[in-house]
Amino acid sequence: MEPGSAIRKIIHCDCDCFYAAVEMRDDPSLRQYPIAIGGKSDRRGVVATCNYKAREYGVRSAMPTGQALKLCPDLVVVPGTMAKYREASMKIRQIFYRYTDKVEPLSLDEAFLDVTECTQCSGSATLIAEEIRRTIAEEVGVTASAGVASNKFLAKVASDLNKPDGQYVITPQNIAAFVKQLEVKRINGVGKVTNEKLSRLGVKTCGDLQAFELLDLVDKFGVFGKRLHDLCRGIDNRPVNANSRRKSLSVERTYSGDLADQPACMLKLPELLLELRSRLRKVDSDYIVTKQFLKIKFNDFTSTTLERAATDSLPLESFEGLFDEAWQRGARPVRLMGLGVRFIDAGEPGRALQLDLFD
């Protein structure tokens, strides 16, 4: 087989309820309770992660803590310690790097690995995944699940199948049979709306979807149609991108009490901006700010985002201007505010830098 066309070996590794696992590792007495990591309900926090005991009660990530406590009154809510999770995440990443440089982190607890060229474990991706999971459990003290397949899409779907603390392998020979029965809602990018649209077309599984012509799908779903056409056949040629770059950076806060009016919101802008600036200082200097944006969620849960061209200086007045305009769109008490910037990446190959007239 030619080197370029060799079948790839991709592992998707995903820790099991990561934040909760780290907390239970550090305080084993928590293991007997349903626990959730997140903000307190009286401060209107949301659940970031919860353990499997809590999931039995129907508690889920991104659920308001108040609602989670209604479902599960015994829930132990633990405030998260980001620094601790980041440290554990770095240790896990170092374990990945023992096998390959081609690691694409998706978040603190999730990553793709391309192990096509690995020689360890006689080159068996299945054995590598097992060894990695064992090592994470021994050295970091949390469990992880893995999916092994010939591309990112299938590996990601597979890692979910034997959770927690398990793995699932889709061999090239099994792809056709596997995708045939795979529900389309498992496809990353098929959310509620697309799933409903597909249901109306009588599509439940990827097998059903295969009956549709490419042009038909593009007509119905735009560019995503092309991707659906590939994915439902188990095709995904995206490479594992070891140095994926940031496109934006933002900070946001849900306030414990609604901010009643414009002046109340204005008072909160400086601290948000300080936070944004301090986060910005930590990113690579290759990133050049091109746009700034402001997001508001009103107390009726409608949200709006306004964006403008910007430069690195990010004066407070510029965000105040954005706020004034965004506030007009709802003109009611505000639940959440966020500030952010979008970048162009001077480190990106082929990128050109437009010089400014005024400095």
Added chain:
Amino acid sequence: MKFSLSREALLNPLQLVVGVVERRQTLPILSNVLLTLDGSRLAVTGTDLEVEIIGHADVVSADEAGEVTVSARKFLDICRSLPEGANIKFSSSDGKAQVVSGRSRFTLATLPANEFPSVDNGENNIQFDIAGVILKNLIDATSFAMAQQDVRYYLNGMLWEVSANKLRAVATDGHRMALCDAECNIEIGELTKAILPRKGVIELSRLVADEGVVRVAMGSNHIRVDGSDYCFTSKLVDGAYPDYDRVLPKGGDKLVEGNRAELKQAFGRTAILSNEKYRGVRIMLSNGAIKMVANNPEQEEAEEEVGVDYAGDELEIGFNVSYLLDVLNVLKGDGVRLTLSDSSSSALVEDAADGSAVYVVMPMRL
């Protein structure tokens, strides 16, 4: 209120003002036009609170004076779809307006005229007359360089500077700049500056199309332009425009003259294979020729060479090709002159024969 006039007489002012009437409005009355009948003259007013345009028409019969507001979009659509030469009778009473033409009859909802906002007309500081066509040339020569939705809000507009017998327009988005001068009839001692908002500039350019003379009046917060059948008022942008004189390149030692159409076509072709996001083109200047090269992420390449008048050191410099094309598109003469110095300094572009407009383009580091 009651009057009648021809479809064409009514369409003209409606089409003049409809541009400022925004489709999505928080204030319902802003999607309406104000109709005012005074004698035999009908005034049609549209506003977005920043820019106000009044269009005028003479009615055939003025049966009852008055004023009322109706939906701009619907009223225009009705008039447009009536047959050519149709006579239109308009009347309003009890919160409803009636539009009758032949056997067609439309009843429209109205909002009271006294709720229609007007753009404040403060004191006028200066006033001058200028031919509409000259004003249009001035705007069209520069408006493409205005910023759009920039946080430096004063760049989302056009600077006007009035001095003795001269009106100067400047527009820049921070990467390139356009500057154009026109003669106008005014005795004035000191320089008067105003920043017109982007929307006002675009509307004004549509209005001042004809040969007639218009009267421009400027105050500290507003500008007003009166034509034969319209009146335009815009708030001014409150802010300090950057010192444009400082960025006009002065030390350029590499003078290049070439044929505008040839250069424009060559840049246009090269642009096809430039990076769609950054639009970068590499220019290699040598004795008698400009070579332009573009590459895209797919590793495709375009290369062009155009003969020019140039004798001097070689220079390699990158530009956003869209910025160069914008300039080559608004220039009108056959010849174009470029003045360059080095690969990180701006280029000055102007007509080879007419110095009334100059363009400054900052390079790209490719």
